Amino acid sequence: MSKRIEAKNLDIYYGKFKAVEDVSMVIEPRAVTAFIGPSGCGKSTFLRSLNRMHEVINGAYVEGELLLDGHDLYGPGVDPVNVRRQIGMVFQRPNPFPTMSIKENVLAGLRLNNKRMPGREQDEVCEKALRGANLWEEVKNRLDLPGSGLSGGQQQRLCIARAIAMAPDVLLMDEPCSALDPISTLAIEDLIQELKANYTIVIVTHNMQQAARVSDSTAFFNIAGTGAPGKLIEMGPTEQIFSTPEKQETENYITGRFG
Numbered sequence: 001m002s003k004r005i006e007a008k009n010l011d012i013y014y015g016k017f018k019a020v021e022d023v024s025m026v027i028e029p030r031a032v033t034a035f036i037g038p039s040g041c042g043k044s045t046f047l048r049s050l051n052r053m054h055e056v057i058n059g060a061y062v063e064g065e066l067l068l069d070g071h072d073l074y075g076p077g078v079d080p081v082n083v084r085r086q087i088g089m090v091f092q093r094p095n096p097f098p099t100m101s102i103k104e105n106v107l108a109g110l111r112l113n114n115k116r117m118p119g120r121e122q123d124e125v126c127e128k129a130l131r132g133a134n135l136w137e138e139v140k141n142r143l144d145l146p147g148s149g150l151s152g153g154q155q156q157r158l159c160i161a162r163a164i165a166m167a168p169d170v171l172l173m174d175e176p177c178s179a180l181d182p183i184s185t186l187a188i189e190d191l192i193q194e195l196k197a198n199y200t201i202v203i204v205t206h207n208m209q210q211a212a213r214v215s216d217s218t219a220f221f222n223i224a225g226t227g228a229p230g231k232l233i234e235m236g237p238t239e240q241i242f243s244t245p246e247k248q249e250t251e252n253y254i255t256g257r258f259g
């Protein structure tokens with residue numbers, strides 16, 4: 001299932017430091033939304049606030065409202081662990097559990113959530129997730145070998161399989177290709193295109209060509225200077241942001257005059 005995210009006037013803090021200010025945006029389901037902007041403008045911070053990963057840092061908190069299909073993710077009584085199950089995350093560096101087999105890696109999230117399932121069901125979930133991540137054919141004969149024995153691109157697809165196995169509504173990806181070679185990057189970009197049929201996808205990327213290739217909507221963040229909070233400057237259909245942005249700041253960034 002794919003769900004809609006709506007942020008309303010979100011401020012994000014690390015202790016006293018306000019890292020992101022007053023962001024309101026809608027992230028549509030069954031689409032890819034890219035976050036772009038110069039280093040330090042708060043893209044990753046904002047991304048991590050979407051599944052309540054931000055608050056695991058000591059003193060970090062969020063003000064404002066964040067809705068998933070209308071339900072407040074920061075509302076009283078909402079379990080952040082449950083939010084992270086619904087909104088999965090893939091990180092910059094592929095991070096399979098090194099001592100676990102490929103199959104154990106795929107099922108790791110389910111195990112952490114104490115989901116008990118019979119062996120046959122485990123096999124089914126594992127195959128479905130690996131197929132979903134376009135990795136099944138490459139690993140089906142070595143499911144019991146360590147995940148760390150795969151190439152970087154395969155490891156990143158394994159991490160995507162691990163996220164998909166949880167049947168999330170949203171997939172957050174923080175520069176998922178930055179540690180990969182161009183061929184593996186293309187494989188991940190193709191996969192993102194396929195996954196958007198079933199998930200809401202948000203990707204942080206430094207690579208503007210990548211944002212232009214994979215995303216339907218683009219949000220441009222910027223920062224006025226060191227110590228100032230990052231802000232959302234403009235968001236719209238990717239084609240429009242890259243051809244006729246409304247704000248001069250956006251145009252300066254995408255044409256390489258800044259950042």
Ligand SMILES: Nc1ncnc2c1ncn2[C@@H]1O[C@H](COP(=O)(O)OP(=O)(O)OP(=O)(O)O)[C@@H](O)[C@H]1O
Binds near residue numbers: 017041044
């Ligand atoms: N754990 C942390 N504790 C304190 N401040 C942090 C922490 N993580 C990030 N920040 C600060 O928050 C601001 C936004 O950082 P963030 O990593 O979200 O930016 P970004 O746009 O993703 O940058 P990059 O493109 O370089 O990854 C920066 O000023 C950064 O120094």
